[in-house]
Amino acid sequence: MAVTPTPTAPAYVPPLPAHRELRVTRLGSLVFVTPVGPDGASPAGPSLSVELCHGVVGLADMSGLAGGAGGGGGGGGGAPPPPLPGSGPPLTAWAVLGAARTPAGLALALVTRAAAVGSLRGAPVYRVTGTAVLAPPSMDGDSDRYVRLLRRALDPRGAGGGLYFSHGADLTRSTQAAAAAAAAAAAAGPGGDPSPAAAPRPLHASADPRFFWNGALAAPLLGSEIGPHPGLAPFIVPFIQGFFGQAGPLVLTGGADPAAPDTAVAITLIARRAPARAGVRHWRRGVDGGGAVANFVETEQVVEARPDWAGGGGRPGAGGGAPPAPPPPPLTPGAWPLCPHTSLSATTTVRGSIPLLWSQAPDMKYKPRTRVGPPSRADAAFAAHFDGLAASYGGEGGGGGGGGGDGAGRILAVNLVNGHGSEGALAAAYAAAAVRYAGAGAVDGGDGVGGGGGGGAPEKAAAALAPAPLRLVPFDFHAQCGATRYDRLDGLWDAVEGDVAAIGCLFVPAADGAAPGKARAQAGVVRLNCVDCLDRTNVVQGWLARRALGLALASARGGDPAAPLEAANPAAEAAFKHLWADHGDALSRQYAGTGALKSGFTRTGRRGVAGLLDDGLKSLARYYLNNFRDGTKQDALDLATGGFVPAPGRPSPFSPQASPALPLLAALFAAAVGLSNAKAAACEGGSNAKAGRGGGTAVAAAAALSAGALVQSVALPLAAAAGIVWLVFRNGKKFVNRPQLLPEAAAPW
Secondary structure: OOOOOOOOOOOOOOOEOOOOOEEEEEEOOEEEEEEEOOOOOOEOOOEEEEEOOOOEEEEEOOHHHOOOOOOOOOOOOOOOOOOOOOOOOOEEEOEEEEEEEEOOEEEEEEEEEEEEEEEEOOEEEEEEEEEEEEOOOOOOHHHHHHHHHHHHHOOOOOOOOOEEEOOOOOOOOOHHHHHHHHHHHHOEOHHHOEOHHHOOOEHHHHOOOOOOOOHHHHHHHHOOOOOOOHHHHHHOOOOEEEEEEEEEEEEEOOOOOOOOOEEEEEEEEEEEEOOOOOOOOOOOOOEOOOOOEOOOEEEEEEEEEEEEHHHOOOEOOOOOOOOOEOOOOOOOOOOOOOOOOOEEEEEEEEEOOOOOOEEOOOOOOOOOOOEEOOHHHHHHHHHHHHHHHHHHOOOOOOOOOOOOOOOOOEEEEEEOOOOOHHHHHHHHHHHHHHHHHHOHHHEOOOOOOOOOOOOOHHHHHHHOOOOOOEEEEEOOHHHHHOOOOHHHHHHHHHHHHHHHHHHOOEEEOOOOOOOOOOOEOOOEEEEEEOOOOOHHHHHHHHHHHHHHHHHHHHHHHOOOOOOOHHHHOHHHHHHHHHHHHHHHHHHHHHHHOOOOOOHHHHHHOOOOHHHHHHHHHHHHHHHHHHHHOHHHHHHHHHHHOOOOOOOOOOOOOOOOOOOOHHHHHHHHHHHHHHHHHHHHHHHHHHHHHHHHHOOOOHHHHHHHOOHHHHHHHHHHHHHHHHHHHHHHHHOHHHHOOOOOOOHHHHOOO
């Protein structure tokens, strides 16, 4: 059983840190990755050696070849070392992403540029801004294509956008999971000996495989020729894809006690995308046989708060007229262990595609046809998905560490799809599957805005989520809120308030006892979805996070949880909105290729004409990307996340694909000819009409525009253009950019 976080932050056992600066030297097919010491010149340990052609990974002593470190990367000075014979200048890297197998050997992926974005559990966090892939020196056609796909998957300007890493903190684990692990490490084993869990572990050894984005790329290093050698561990860094943003410290005024000092607050927002069933908008929908859903993302909002004595003349004394104590250093976001005066609150929600067997493959229509698989084959996958959620987000140490308490966490699923049309069919199938999984009481009645009424939050919390482990609340977002009436989300809150209160959040009060409230853990999770799990989901997820922030601030400094944030501090309000808008845009770019729709509301709190126009432009861009670019992007992601593993002797998966460019150009040419002829005929007819008024007759002018000439020069070209366009869209599936590595994964039934 997992261990519940203690009332004060437990002693934190940091992981074994990874190497922070690497010098990469290549000699033919041999690559040496050497850690650079603090002096910026000498090696900090043995080098990682990778023989690209044969895929042999090991350790090598490069101390005799070190003469300095390359510039850039993780800091350090000194002159660069002399290059090995036959090699180019050394390359400085921040981290090793891993290696991908191709028929020609291994392709080694490195991070060459990164930007600091904040701190988590006392360690800096970086966003990847540049990558390099070192390929075998000689490659056949397929190997070259695989390497190009890998480079595309890791390109920060495209499919590799939103990659984050830390040399000293595990980004794949939520705060609650980290707190549970720390509590387990602090617990004593039999005979009073320290728990074995207290020993520091390599970063990759404690990573949550659900969000270890480069887990497949790290596999060739973990399964190297020399086995799990401890010398390899510092080279393996778990990456996440998603979002990391931090705001603070922000000073909030007010509170329950007018004499109390202001409150310093830091907000950290982390999104972790699952590599299982990873992909793009229309080529990955629904659930696979193992319960993994498309576009599954865990989002965690962490709020650190403590009194801000700097603005109030120092901390109060111990009493008896003692002078004020000097204020502690300013609140540092992401510090660990927590300052004794700091409280921490963390709320985790998830999003993911509707966990049914369904597909929506592009066919050049604006809304592709939705196909739903047979329930008889979907029920096992549906159950596997929700069983996994319940186990991962249990009440004791959930969030990647297994359940506790009564053995499982509870799930509130909010379904935001339309109640009619193809989305309505999905909604009905989702509700039917939930009933088969958890019983008739699992699905909220009506449109999802009338359930859960009566009584206040405590009464609702007492009645919520019993006895079913799943409650599904349908809320037709478009019918309820339309294009601008987002104030109607209050009706959804009436339906889910009790469930949200029952699930709660992680709260660690300040060790000095200044903050009210008791320690608690999150006991379950809220799961959100629309069709894409992007735009409507972003709005509702940010709206719920706003309420969670109010609760966190009330726990830290007292006061009304429902008090508007803008009343406490407009700067904090703006920071919160921008964090969540950036979060939604990042997740949308990774799945759909553009920023999120409706992001204007998240960023400004208003929905206007400018936002509607912005949504229209993004929708057009999505149409183009989804139909004509995303198949190749899907292949790149399948290769990088391990869904497809090339092997020598395997038949080539690549084949030529038809393009609509030529037929559409022909249609455009035919239409231009027809319109040009129509214009010429109209001008000729006008000239003849004028001539007729000067001495001719109107009949002669009309005769000049004979019906036969019009048909031949105007109608036939326009009809040909329309026919070509009709044929292209009629056979749209043949003209879209399709994935070729795992084409069957779009409809896994």
